[in-house]
Structures are given as C-alpha cells and as structure tokens.
C-alpha cells in the first residue's frame with residue numbers, strides 16, 4: 001500500500017462509537033473496522049446492545065459493546081475506564097448517539113427540550129471530557145461529532161434538535177481550539193438527509209401510494225436528487241479518523257449531496 005493510502009488506515013487504533021448498535025453509528029464503526037480499527041460501542045439498553053453485537057458478528061467484526069447512558073458522567077467514566085484498561089487509550093471517539101423530538105416549539109414541554117439537549121449536546125461533552133486526558137497522554141486523538149443539517153439550518157418542529165446540533169458544531173470548534181496543541185483533532189461530520197429509521201417518518205408513503213411531501217421536498221432541495229445512505233458517510237468518517245486529516249481541525253464536513261449549497265429546484 002502506498003504511503004498516502006496508509007495515511008487513511010486505522011490499523012492498530014481503538015474507536016469508541018456512541019450509539020453504535022445501528023444506523024449511522026453502526027455504519028461508521030463497520031467502516032472503521034474494515035480500515036483496521038478495534039471497535040467499542042455503547043447502547044442505552046441491553047437489548048439494543050446485544051442486537052448490535054449480533055450484527056457486528058454477522059460481519060465478522062469482534063466489537064465490544066457496553067450498556068451506558070451517555071448523559072450519565074459516572075457511567076461514561078466507568079465505560080471509558082473499562083476500555084482503557086483493555087487498550088490503553090481510545091484513539092478515536094465518534095459522538096454519534098442522538099435523539100430527535102419533532103414537536104412544534106410552543107407545544108414542546110421543557111422536559112422534552114432538555115432531554116434532546118442532554119443526549120445530543122451534553123453527552124458529547126461528557127464523553128469527550130472522559131477520553132481527552134488519555135489522548136493528551138498518548139500525544140494524539142481524533143474526536144468526530146455527528147452534527148446535522150440542523151447545525152446550520154432550522155425548520156419547524158425541530159427546535160431542540162437544531163439548538164443541540166448547532167451547539168455541537170460550536171463544541172466541536174471549541175474542543176479543536178482547546179486541544180489542538182496536544183495533536184487532538186476534533187471535527188464534525190454533518191449528514192444530510194439520510195435514509196435511516198430516524199428519518200423514516202419523513203419518507204413514509206402516503207395512503208395513495210405517493211411520496212411523502214417532505215420526501216419530495218428533500219429531493220427537490222438536493223442537487224444529488226436523492227436521500228443519502230449510511231454508506232455515503234463511511235469514507236468521510238474514515239478520513240476524519242485517520243492520519244490523513246491531521247491538519248484538519250474544527251471543521252464540519254457536510255455529507256449532504258449539496259443541500260447546503262443549493263436554493264432548490266424550481267417547482
């Protein structure tokens with residue numbers, strides 16, 4: 001393999017992917033495993049973690065799973081300590097775990113708003129804070145925060161999610177600023193509209209068999225004229241976790257088919 005291609009390798013690296021039992025986190029972790037990394041992931045409950053483990057094993061990936069509420073600092077510290085006991089340092093952290101609540105803002109309970117902020121913004125802070133000290137000791141580290149179109153744009157019903165993902169963009173830049181001197185790079189990956197369980201309600205076929213209005217809207221707003229797939233995120237995620245991106249820091253890499261650059265097709 002050429003030296004330049006070796007810079008994209010994750011051989012010998014350990015990666016923790018929060019919420020890595022399914023969907024985007026699972027796809028990123030599988031890509032990291034194919035690039036040579038050892039995979040650790042968490043789920044919020046035993047059933048999801050075991051289901052994820054079984055899916056990794058089907059692909060021949062010897063992942064290690066934990067049940068951990070990433071909003072609970074003690075649970076996160078225990079999980080990170082367990083992993084570090086086994087591998088020394090977590091080289092790559094992907095803050096992927098996240099939830100969304102689509103509720104018109106004036107109908108949203110404060111508790112619902114706080115829950116989204118807790119999972120989508122406070123938890124990435126907690127997990128990053130837990131892994132950074134070992135990264136500093138080791139002299140390098142990669143933190144990738146899964147941001148969103150909503151790190152840049154708002155829309156009806158996603159006030160909490162947009163506030164969290166906008167905050168996550170700035171947390172990414174702040175971690176980059178505070179720890180760049182320790183050779184820690186912190187970047188974001190910003191999925192566009194990706195066909196996952198989280199966006200399934202936005203793509204449901206209508207009773208008459210026609211496409212969901214939001215589905216048609218996204219197609220018209222995307223130069224690629226399609227929804228993304230989780231596989232579209234794998235190459236960019238490997239880049240941000242590899243030596244190839246050692247001078248990329250504080251950047252949000254949008255993998256959106258061009259939505260953020262496009263006014264949209266004339267109806």
Ligand code: GCO
Nearest residue numbers: 148149150158191192193199
């Ligand atoms: C929504 C969607 C988006 C996407 C993604 C876009 O309700 O608008 O769920 O939030 O999931 O985050 O990047």
